[in-house]
Every structure is written in structure tokens, then in C-alpha cells.
Amino acid sequence: MNYPRVVPAAVDAVMIEFADEISLPVHEQVMRCLAWLEQTKDTALLEWVASYRTVMVYFDLRRTDAQQVIRTIEAAQFGQQQSLKQTKSPQLHQIEVCYHPSLGLDLVELSATAGLSVEQFAQRHSEVGYRVYALGFAPGFAYLGDVPEQLRFPRLATPRKKVPAGSVAIANQQTAIYPKTSPGGWNIIGRAVRWPEFELGDRIQFKPISLAQFERMDASR
Amino acid sequence: MTVLTILQPGLAATLQDRGRFGYLQRGISLGGPMDENAFLWANRLLLNDSNCAQIEVTLGGFKGQVEQSTWFSLTGGLNWFIDQRPVKAWQNYFIEAGSSIEARPGAGLRGYLAVVGGFKAVPVYGSVATVSRDQLGGLQGQGRLLQVNDELCAVAAPAHASTQINRRPQRQFIPNYSDPLEIPLIATGQYEMFSAPMRELFTRQSYTVTAEQDRMGMRLEGDEPIEVPERNLISEPLPVGAVQVPAGGQPIVMLRDRQSLGGYHKIGTVTWHGLNRLSQAVAGTKLRFYWQSMAAAEAEYVAVMRFFNLAR
Numbered sequence: 001m002n003y004p005r006v007v008p009a010a011v012d013a014v015m016i017e018f019a020d021e022i023s024l025p026v027h028e029q030v031m032r033c034l035a036w037l038e039q040t041k042d043t044a045l046l047e048w049v050a051s052y053r054t055v056m057v058y059f060d061l062r063r064t065d066a067q068q069v070i071r072t073i074e075a076a077q078f079g080q081q082q083s084l085k086q087t088k089s090p091q092l093h094q095i096e097v098c099y100h101p102s103l104g105l106d107l108v109e110l111s112a113t114a115g116l117s118v119e120q121f122a123q124r125h126s127e128v129g130y131r132v133y134a135l136g137f138a139p140g141f142a143y144l145g146d147v148p149e150q151l152r153f154p155r156l157a158t159p160r161k162k163v164p165a166g167s168v169a170i171a172n173q174q175t176a177i178y179p180k181t182s183p184g185g186w187n188i189i190g191r192a193v194r195w196p197e198f199e200l201g202d203r204i205q206f207k208p209i210s211l212a213q214f215e216r217m218d219a220s221r
Numbered sequence: 222m223t224v225l226t227i228l229q230p231g232l233a234a235t236l237q238d239r240g241r242f243g244y245l246q247r248g249i250s251l252g253g254p255m256d257e258n259a260f261l262w263a264n265r266l267l268l269n270d271s272n273c274a275q276i277e278v279t280l281g282g283f284k285g286q287v288e289q290s291t292w293f294s295l296t297g298g299l300n301w302f303i304d305q306r307p308v309k310a311w312q313n314y315f316i317e318a319g320s321s322i323e324a325r326p327g328a329g330l331r332g333y334l335a336v337v338g339g340f341k342a343v344p345v346y347g348s349v350a351t352v353s354r355d356q357l358g359g360l361q362g363q364g365r366l367l368q369v370n371d372e373l374c375a376v377a378a379p380a381h382a383s384t385q386i387n388r389r390p391q392r393q394f395i396p397n398y399s400d401p402l403e404i405p406l407i408a409t410g411q412y413e414m415f416s417a418p419m420r421e422l423f424t425r426q427s428y429t430v431t432a433e434q435d436r437m438g439m440r441l442e443g444d445e446p447i448e449v450p451e452r453n454l455i456s457e458p459l460p461v462g463a464v465q466v467p468a469g470g471q472p473i474v475m476l477r478d479r480q481s482l483g484g485y486h487k488i489g490t491v492t493w494h495g496l497n498r499l500s501q502a503v504a505g506t507k508l509r510f511y512w513q514s515m516a517a518a519e520a521e522y523v524a525v526m527r528f529f530n531l532a533r
Contacts, residue, residue, distance in 0.1 A: 009409050010460035010490045011518045012533075022455055046533060049245040049458040051482055056458035058245075060533055062526055065519055134456065136248040136482035139355050143456070180356075200246070 004029070006070045009056050014069050016055045022145060022173060026053050027133050029078075031201050036078040045069070050200055051134040052143070090132075090201040095177070095192050097126065097168050097206045098214035103191035104168070106156075110187055114150055124148050125189065126206035130175060132198045140179030142198035147173050159185030166192045168206070193217040223288045223372040224336055224379065231282030231324065234367040235351035236342055236359050238274045240477065242533065244346050250478045251461055252350030252358060255436060255500035256331050257493065258396065259297040261529045263335035266294040266313040266388045271529050273339025273376070274349045276367065280503075281326040285334070288372075290317045291379035292337040298329010298398040298501040312389045315382045329398035329501030337385070338377020352478050354437065396498070402508035404495040406464060407518050410487025414450035415466075423447055423488055424510050428472070432504040436478040439499060441508070446470025450486055459483035462491040464510075474499060492518045493525060 001020070009015040018029040033055050037048050044064040048057045059069050099122030101108050111121040130144035137143075147170055155171045160183065163169070167178045169186035177195050178184055193214060196202075209217075227234065237260065240253025254260030254277055264273050276285075281299055294313035295301040301310050302323040308314065310332070316322065324332045342349040342360050351359035351366065359365050360373070367373075389395075412420065428441040447470040459465075463475045465485035474491055475483070476499075491499065492513060502508065525531070 007409070008407065008515055009458070010462060011407065011492060011515070011522045013460050015410070015458065020452075020455070047243050047245060049481055051457045052455050054455075054457040056460065058533075061519060061523055066515060134482060135246060136456075136458075137480050139248045139357075141248055 004033075004074075006073050008066045008070075011066075012061045013056055013058045014066055014073070016057065016073060018053050020053065022052045022133065024131065024146075027131060027145075027201075030055060032078045034200065036076055040076075042072060049136070051136070052145075090203060091196070091199065092203045092205065093196050093198075094205045094207055095195050096209045096213070096217070097122075097190045097192050098209050098211055099125070099190040100211045100214070102211070103214070104189040106187040107189045110151075110153055110170075110189065113153070116150070121151065122190070122208045124151055125170070125175070126208050130204040130206075132200050132202040132204065133174075135198060135200060138180065138182060140197065142176060142202075144175045144204055145173050147175050153187055155185040156187065159183055160188075163188060164191070166195070168192055193221060222374060224291060224375040225322075225340075225373045226286045226288055227284075227367050227369055227371040227373070228286055228321070229282060229284040230367045230369065230371075231278055231280060233279040234283050235277050235353075236274050236340060236367065236373075237277045237350050238339075238348055239272045239531075240350045241346050241348040241352070241357065245458070245481050248481050249346060249357065250352050250355055250437075250480065252348065252352040252355075252436075253477050254333065255477055256297055256329070256333070256497045258497040258525075259331070259333050261531075262311065262390055262394070263294045263296040263333040264339075265529065266296070266311075266390075267292055267335055267337045267385070269335060269337065269339055271531055273335065274342060275333050275335040275340065276373075278324045278332040278334065280330060281324050283324040283332075285322045287316045287318055287320045287322065289379045290315070290382070291375070292316075292385045293322065294335045295322070295324075295332065296335075297332035298327050299324040299332030300327040301332065309389070311395050312387060313385060314387070315385070327398070330503050331500060336375045337380045338375045341374040341376045352436075354478060396501075398498075398501045402498055402502060402506060404491055404499060404508055404510050405513040405518065406462075406489040406491045406495060406510055407513055407515050409460070409490040410463065411450060411454065412488055414452070414486060415488050416448065419447050420488070423472075424512060427507050427509050430499075430502045430504055430506040430508065434504070436476055438476055438479060439474045439502075441472045441474065443471065447472065447488070454484055454486050456482045456484040459487075460490055462493075462496050463487045464489050464491060476500065493522050
């Protein structure tokens, strides 16, 4: 397959595909594409939404059509351009997380499977930096990557009916914070008290805190 | 001033305008009318702007009391009653204060009740469309369904009887929701990754609408499951109308309140006309899909946009 590839997604939308993997270089291609979309003078391009390796673009069907949009995007070659400036520079957020088994419901089991202590597990999860690769599932839900190899576990076979807001969770190479109490199928490993409104491309650093610190922060919220 | 009080909301009555455009990147769903054709006609019959907010009634069991005499319109697939007398749907009516408006089960699943000028609510992210899973829109802005005793105001002042005439669409524009369901879709997403026999099976066999459906999506059931491409898909943006096929091989059609990303393979995308028809299908309804060319689907949707003067 030749990438990037642009294909129809709906009568008024196309999908731009970059490679077939989740990785930082692919994410950076997506970000360049978004920068191009934000700067283009083509007002027939209305709205876009990105994920790990794809960007879907809605367009005004009264002024253009899929064929024309595909040609425009293919000609843009943002994949090769290094110079496109992002209009918003990504933020670095430090987020405090309490990795305690009373809050991280799957922490004990996952640590054991990984051959780590709970503390080691928490350290591995928090010592690497993450990027916001995608936003979606629900408002405020950010998909962060990449989780270290040793901490990669599939989703739960049966999703929980209720995951508390602030739960820090992992699924395969992704990690996330549940922004609202909701059903969820990811492994819960901790809880955050505060977190920002994420933007695509933001950098995240988790910082472990004790249960006592968590309770103090939670009470003063 | 209140123009309508909810006496009974029925299964689910929601305030809807055309939806929340421009916030998909934040994971905020479109929302809006499930049967947009019936919705747009309800506004058109009152000479309203196409985006004026209406009440979408689900299944029936809805009753409201008119508090100020003004013009309303009633469309969609439910049976409508004014003061307990059946009235024709797909028409605007001048209704006196003190009268009741009721929707009872009909040939379809959803009905639309519009008022001249549209119902009033404070927009959240540019729209009053109720999306309960996003907790956005509706009367209070938090995605709540309409409840008993909710009082709805209109954006415009009440319109005197003399300001409008009774209008109905020409007959060919009124859908017959009892017609056999033939649902058009275009080839999108991972269409090419499904094997030729599976693409053929998808349109050859008939599907049954299941009870597992809401404003977010609709599960269908066919005798033979569709074999899904082996290679896993990395979660990607999900257009409204996308037909996802999970591992079990039974398709799910994504509707107005769908989440912004999805990880199942998509065999195609149902067109605007197809979505309107699907949204009126009760559990147990049989349907068949057919492939429509991109060019034909584009031409049809452009015609719709021009006819209803839609911005997008």
C-alpha cells in the first residue's frame, strides 16, 4: 500500500491514512497534516478529526466533492514537509497519579503478571513521557502512547459497568484517564485528581503520589 | 413564555437541532435528528430556518399541552393526535392554547414536533441537540431527556392563525415507513479488505433490525455472519452511517450520537436517505442493503442540501 492514501469515508468526508502502525513518526505525520488543514485557504474543508494514523476530513459537498478533495490533499504533500508550523504548540502536562491498589483495581494482578512489584509497575508507567495520539470515545478522553512493552495488556474480557472519573487505565500500548465516570474495558492502575483539557500532540508526564497525598488533594478539590 | 408543557415524554423525547458541528476533534458527537428528512420537513412546513430546534419523540407515549395558541408542525413515523383526535402527520397546524398534542406508535419509530421559530434552549458548543452520552444539549444543556412538567419556550413570538396556511409536502415527498427497507450504502473504509464473497453476501442476505439500538448505533442480524478481515484495525475516525463489522460478523450501523473513533472494520457508509429510513425501523424489521455509486450518492445529497437550503 502506498501512503499517504486518501479514500472516501462518507458522501461528504474522506479518510487520509498514514502507514499502518501506531508510532511517534506516524503521529508526527498526522500532526503535520492537521497543521496543513488549519492553514489551508480551502474553505470547502469544514472539519477534521484525527486518530493514531488517520485524519478524516468533512467537506462542503455544495462546493467540492470527494474526487476534488482527494486530489487537493494528495497534492499537498504535507507528509514530506518539515517546515509546516503548528498553529498551537503542544503543551507539556505533569499529572499526579496515585498508583494504589485501592484505586488501581487491576494493579495487583497486572504487576504480578508482569513480574513486577506494584511500586515498580507504577515507576515504569510514570517514567516515560506520553503523547496525545488521539481524542475521542467520549469528550475529554485522550489516547496516550506509548506504554512500555512490559506493561502492555489487552482490554478486559468484560468491560466494567462503572469506572470512576480520573481512573488511569492501560490497554495494549495505550494509556488514558477516564474524564467522567463511565463504563470502560481498560485495566485500571491508578487515579488522578486533576488533569487538563488535552489537545492532540500534547506531552504528558505522570508523577506518582501516595494515597495520603491523593486523599488530601481529593478533599481540597 | 411557555408555549408547550410536557405531560408525558414517552420512551425518549429530546430537543434536537441539526446537531453539533465542528467539535468532533474533541470527541463530541454530532447528535441531531435521527430522521433528518422528517425533521427538515417539519421546519419547512412552518417556514422555519432549517436548524430550528424541535422535539424528537421515540416510539410514542408522548403528550404535551399547548400553553399559547400558535403554529406547530407534526412529521415522522408516529401517529399524531390533537385533543385526542387523530390528525394527519406531515402538516402544520394552528393549535389553540389548552389543547393537547399526542404521539402514539405508528409505522415508524420517531416523530417530530416543531413550533414556529423553534423551541428555545441555550446552545452548548453551538447547538441545543441532546446527546445524553456526552451530557450536552437539551433544555438545561446537560443532555437530559425531556421530562414531565418541562416547560418549553419558543424563540419566536406566537404566530397568529392568519400568518400561515396549512401546508403539506407533495405526496411523493412523504415517506411510507411501511415500505420494504432497501438501504443504500457506498463503499468506504475497509471495503476492499473484505473478501468478494463477503461483500456479495452483505447485500444478498436480508438483515433484521434488533432491539439493540439507540441514537448511537443499531445492531443488525443476518443468518450468515460476515467474515472479518484478519488484520486488526487501529482505531480511526468514524463517520455517521459507518457500517462496522465486529468479530462476530453481525453489522452495527453507527448513527447520530456515535462516538468519534472506532476500531472495527467498516464495509461501507449508509447514505443520508438510508439513515433516515433506518432510524424509523422498529426491532424485527427486515432490510436489505444495496451498493450505491459515490457519484449517485453525492448527487442525491447535493439535491437535498439545495432543497432544504442547508449550510452543510
